[in-house]
Amino acid sequence: MACGAAAPAGGNGGATDIGVSDTTIKVGGTFFNGGFLDKYSQVSQNAASAYFNFINSQGGICGRKIAYSPCDTAGTADGTSGCLTKLAAQDKVFMMGPSLDFNLDIVQKTLDDYKLPWVGSSGLYDQEFTSPWMYPTQIPGGSVGALIASHAVNVLKVKRIGVSQLRNGAGPSCTGKVKSTAEALGGTLVQVALNSDVETSLDSQVAALKNANVEAVLFCNDPVNTVKFIQAAQRTGWHPVFFGGFVAADDVPKAAGAYGKGMYGLTMFDFYNSTSPGLTEYKKITEFYYPNTFHHFYEQAAYAGAAAIVAALKAMGPKVTRTDFLKQLKTMRAFDIGLGLKLDFGNLKNAQPSGIILKADDALAWQIESKRFSPATAKSSISSSVQPEIVGDRGRARVAPARTF
Structure with a gap:
């Protein structure tokens, strides 16, 4: 018998389990x-x-x-x-x-x-999708990577891709799917520049991807480091295609500044x-x-x-x-x-992801750029990390367990 607001005539059973009372x-x-x-x-x-x-x-x-x-x-x-x-x-x-x-x-x-049980966790770690107790309400990092790579290669016709990646959380699986999806569509992940959750400067990461001659930078990164990367690129006058996976918030293109104009972003849910x-x-x-x-x-x-x-x-x-x-x-x-966003709680790990592409206009405001779509090649939402040529702070110890987005 389904519930309305009021208890049924015979009562609701009271303390039916831990954390449950009649009220x-x-x-x-x-x-x-x-x-x-x-x-x-x-x-x-x-x-x-x-x-x-x-x-x-x-x-x-x-x-x-x-x-x-x-x-x-x-x-x-x-x-x-x-x-x-x-x-x-x-x-x-x-x-x-x-x-x-x-x-x-x-x-x-x-x-x-x-x-x-845990319902509504943030979905930034693959372990959330493999635990029988956890049910995130956001698509996994691998799906984010597959979606942004699909649009970058299929629609924007990008061939040489660089990734700005957070070392932990959704970063590695996002990059993994960028690589596999781009390669399946005829693109190439040329280089990955790593960063930690708190960085004073991303100048070295910008230099590495610029020197690798990439056409686009895809961000498997948190919003703050995405903004820092774009600001650092602007200081050098380097303006490839910028494409964020975790950026669907009004403050991201605005904080990025002049080079935020024309940047792309993904939203998993309909644009707010x-x-x-x-x-x-x-x-x-x-x-x-x-x-x-x-x-x-x-x-x-x-x-x-x-x-x-x-x-x-x-x-x-x-x-x-x-x-x-x-x-x-x-x-x-x-x-x-x-x-x-349709959530399949019976099979979150392998559910078909979907998203909508946004683009920042001249006023640095997000506008809807695409209809909702699914990745061109991806089936599984979970992917392993990859080990392409990586630049960044190789010697810096991982903060374990470190922050993510």
Whole structure:
């Protein structure tokens, strides 16, 4: 029996599992608020909170309201581990929900130990797509690489590609799919320039790709380092095609400056400034609770995660258990809250990805450049990293587990 807002006549069963009572379902989350990408993280947390608040304002689900408990990890491995353990063991949440955090490649054992589902993680690590407990609401890094390479080679007719890549997180798998997709379409990945999460300058990476005579730089990178690379290129007067995989936010081309004009970007969800019914509702809900919010693709992923949790809980009926929740979630094979990206929770690892290309206009504002499309050659969303000729700080130790986008 599916749930409405009110409890059924016979009651909702009360405490049917850990983190569930007759009035509440506890949901946790982890975010890296306060770090160098704080504006992306905090807004994503707000989007999930807004959706849960909206559902609670309508009466909840079978008489229960969502109690969402985000935990600030400070972007460290210890912070992520500590938050997850606290939420699971001390707060006893029913499940983990929308999150934008680093170090989600180290949480799988804890989730298994506590039999704890996680829906709405940020999808920046391949391990999120292979764990039986994790269900990200963003396409994996490999799919991002396949999509931007498909458009660069098929549409822009680029042959010689350079990649600016973050060493960890989604960076390696994104580059892996750039390489395999470009080669399948007749292009070549000539060189990769690596960077860490915090860089004072990307001058050496720019010089390396410029000297390699690449026609386009594809960014398997976070928004901040993407901007730093373009700014460094502008200082040298070098202006190849710039194409970002993780850049669907208004501030990216604006921060890039004059060379941000004409840059390309990918959005996995429908462009947030569009006016479809689903996008209109998403903006109405998030802006009601957070009037000065800053829309971007990370925020959309968190919002979609909250909506997926609510949809599964409503469909499964009043007897809420983790086992039955996961069974219900896996039946959602083309879930879309109205943001355009269809999520196959029964097969996220191998789902066919899709996206839309954006291009920055003369005013450094994103405009829609393409219809939604799937990669030209890619089937699997997960890819291994590659070892092409790489430049960058070879001697710098990896911060383990390091930050990502």
